[in-house]
Amino acid sequence: MKKLLFCLLLTVPCALAQTKTLFYMTDHSDSVRDFIQHQDKIDIIVPTWYNVDANGLVYGEPDPTVERAAKQRHILLFPIVAIFDKAGVHTLLTNDKAQTAMTGSLISECKQNGYDGFQLDFENIAWTDRDALSATVKRIADAMHQEHLQLQIAVVPNAPGHPSHGAFSKWIFSDWRGVFDLKALGESVDLLCLMTYDQHTRWTTPGPVGGWMWVNENLAYALKVVPKEKLSLGIALYGYHWYAGDPGLNEKEQKPNITADYISAVDAQSLRDTYQGQEMWDAQDHTTYFFFYRDQMREWIFYTEKRGFADRYNLAAENHLQGICAWVLGEEDSAIWSILPEHK
Numbered sequence: 001m002k003k004l005l006f007c008l009l010l011t012v013p014c015a016l017a018q019t020k021t022l023f024y025m026t027d028h029s030d031s032v033r034d035f036i037q038h039q040d041k042i043d044i045i046v047p048t049w050y051n052v053d054a055n056g057l058v059y060g061e062p063d064p065t066v067e068r069a070a071k072q073r074h075i076l077l078f079p080i081v082a083i084f085d086k087a088g089v090h091t092l093l094t095n096d097k098a099q100t101a102m103t104g105s106l107i108s109e110c111k112q113n114g115y116d117g118f119q120l121d122f123e124n125i126a127w128t129d130r131d132a133l134s135a136t137v138k139r140i141a142d143a144m145h146q147e148h149l150q151l152q153i154a155v156v157p158n159a160p161g162h163p164s165h166g167a168f169s170k171w172i173f174s175d176w177r178g179v180f181d182l183k184a185l186g187e188s189v190d191l192l193c194l195m196t197y198d199q200h201t202r203w204t205t206p207g208p209v210g211g212w213m214w215v216n217e218n219l220a221y222a223l224k225v226v227p228k229e230k231l232s233l234g235i236a237l238y239g240y241h242w243y244a245g246d247p248g249l250n251e252k253e254q255k256p257n258i259t260a261d262y263i264s265a266v267d268a269q270s271l272r273d274t275y276q277g278q279e280m281w282d283a284q285d286h287t288t289y290f291f292f293y294r295d296q297m298r299e300w301i302f303y304t305e306k307r308g309f310a311d312r313y314n315l316a317a318e319n320h321l322q323g324i325c326a327w328v329l330g331e332e333d334s335a336i337w338s339i340l341p342e343h344k
Contacts, residue, residue: 018317019313019316019317019321019323019324020043020044020232020322020323020324021041021042021043021044021323021324021326021340022042022043022044022045022046022193022232022323022324022325022326023035023042023044023045023046023325023326023328023329024046024047024048024080024325024326024327024328024329025045025046025047025048025066025328025329025330026047026048026328026329026330027047027048027049027063028330030329030330030331031328031329031330031331032063032065032066032329032330033330034329034330034332035066035069035329036065036069038329038337038340039069039070039073039075040073040342040343041337041340041341041342041343042075042343043075043076043323043343044075044076044077044078044323045066045070045075045076045077045078046078046079046080046119046152046325047062047063047066047077047079047080048079048080048082048121049061049062049063049079049080050079050080050081050082050109050118051081051082051083052081052082052083052092052102052105053083053085053088053092054083054085054087054088054089054091054092054095054098055091055092055095055098055101056092056095056097056098056099056100056101056102056105057101057102057105058081058101058102058105058106058109060079060081062079062113067113067114071114073343076116077114077115077116078115078116078117078118078119078150078152079109079115079118079119080118080119080120080121080154081102081106081118081119081120081121082120082121082122082123083121083122084122084123084124085124086124086125086126086175089122089124089125089129090125090126090129090132092136093125093129093132093133093135093136094129094132099136099139099140102140103139103140103143103144106118106140106144107143107144107147107149110144110147110149111147115149116149116150117144117149117150117151117152117190118144118149118151118152119151119152119153119154119191119193120137120140120151120152120153120154121153121154122153123154123156123176124175124176125175125176125179126174126175126179127173127174127175127177127178127179129179130178130179130180130181131181133179133180133181133185134181134184134185134188137151137153137184137185137188137189138184138187138188141188141189141190142188150190150191151188151189151190152189152190152191152192152193153185153189153191153192153193154193154195154234154325155180155182155185155192155193155194155195156176156177156180156195157177157194157195157196157218157221157222157234158173158177158178158180158182158218158221159217159218159220159221159222160217160221161221163178168203168204182221182222182225182226183225183226185226186225186226186227186230186231189230190230191230191231191232191322192222192226192230192231192232193232193234193325194218194219194222194231194232194233194234194325195234195325195327196210196214196215196218196219196233196234196235196312197209197210197234197235197236197327198210198236199211199214200240200302201240201260202240202259202260202261202262206240206242206260206300206302207285207302208282208285208287208289208302209236209238209239209240209287209302209303209304210234210235210236210287210312211282211284211285211286211287212284212285212286212287212311213284213285214285215233215312215315216315219233219315219319223319228319228320228321228322229320229321229322230322231321231322232316232321232322232323232324232325233312233315233316233319233321233323233324233325234324234325234326234327235304235309235312235313235324235325235326235327236304236326236327237264237265237304237309237326237327237328237329237331237332237333237336238262238263238264238265238303238304238327238328238331239262239263239264239265239268239301239302239303239304240260240261240262240263240301240302240303241260241261241263241268241271241299241300241301242258242259242260242299242300242301243258243259243260243261243294243297243299243300244257244258244259244295244297244299245257245258245259263301263303264330264331264332265303265304265305265331265332265333266331266333266334268301268303269305269333271292271299271301272290272292272301275292275293275294276292277290277291277292277301278290279305281307286307286308286311286312287302287304287308288302288303288304288305288307288308289301289302289303303333304332304333305333305335305336306333306335306336306338306339309326309332309333309336309339310336310339312324313339313340
């Protein structure tokens with residue numbers, strides 16, 4: 001009874017304590033370092049150790065330091081297996097022999113290295129492969145469940161579920177969003193990581209990586225068909241930096257020259273300090289941004305710092321999701337760690 005009363009009085013902290021923290025990790029030394037330093041605040045680690053080709057060949061290997069730390073702290077370990085080749089993934093999704101080879105390799109790697117399962121990161125897929133992707137994921141999940149292993153998948157958010165009239169909307173749906181049948185995938189996998197980031201990129205006008213309204217719209221759309229206990233909310237730990245690019249060497253080659261680069265929170269803050277950029281808070285999109293002048297041109301940066309991270313972390317907790325999935329260790333604002341509870 002005392003514990004219940006305590007939770008009623010402190011609703012938000014109690015809810016937050018139940019929110020699982022999943023962090024992605026590359027093999028870069030900064031990423032591994034941040035995992036080791038903050039492993040007491042991480043429930044699930046998802047390293048980018050593996051890839052698969054069109055023929056189902058899985059290739060990659062674990063980092064022994066990360067493996068050892070995860071096992072000692074009882075952190076769940078789900079390496080990624082990735083493919084971003086549109087033609088290659090179509091072949092994989094339509095080739096029975098390739099799928100058999102891939103599934104066997106994933107199970108073998110789990111048993112050999114003590115993984116809890118794998119996370120699939122299949123992107124840049126034509127929307128016409130929607131049913132093939134769902135069927136392949138179910139096949140892998142069923143096989144892994146028989147071996148008492150779990151399967152996760154990272155998905156591109158796809159509200160409203162169809163393209164609008166714009167050319168960009170048509171392209172992003174046909175090549176990225178439209179292939180993910182959230183209902184079918186949610187029925188097969190143990191966890192669906194909703195990548196609510198890259199709303200704005202180098203292909204768009206400047207804006208938040210994952211604006212508040214956009215994140216909420218995509219979360220609401222996913223929750224219509226995916227159980228909340230199977231859903232993890234994506235949080236970008238990085239940003240984008242928009243600036244004037246090369247317009248071309250001669251008149252015939254000249255083209256509109258706005259461009260953008262992916263940027264870590266650390267590098268964003270370095271540019272802010274170097275050029276005296278004044279950070280501002282976008283109350284509508286719950287996002288930090290700033291601009292500065294270099295070469296007499298205004299440059300823009302939108303990125304995730306502590307406040308933006310906290311709002312999205314709280315959003316996952318308030319919706320009673322399984323947790324959050326944050327990309328990527330080594331690029332985060334160091335202040336975010338003060339928000340997360342320490343595991344015992």
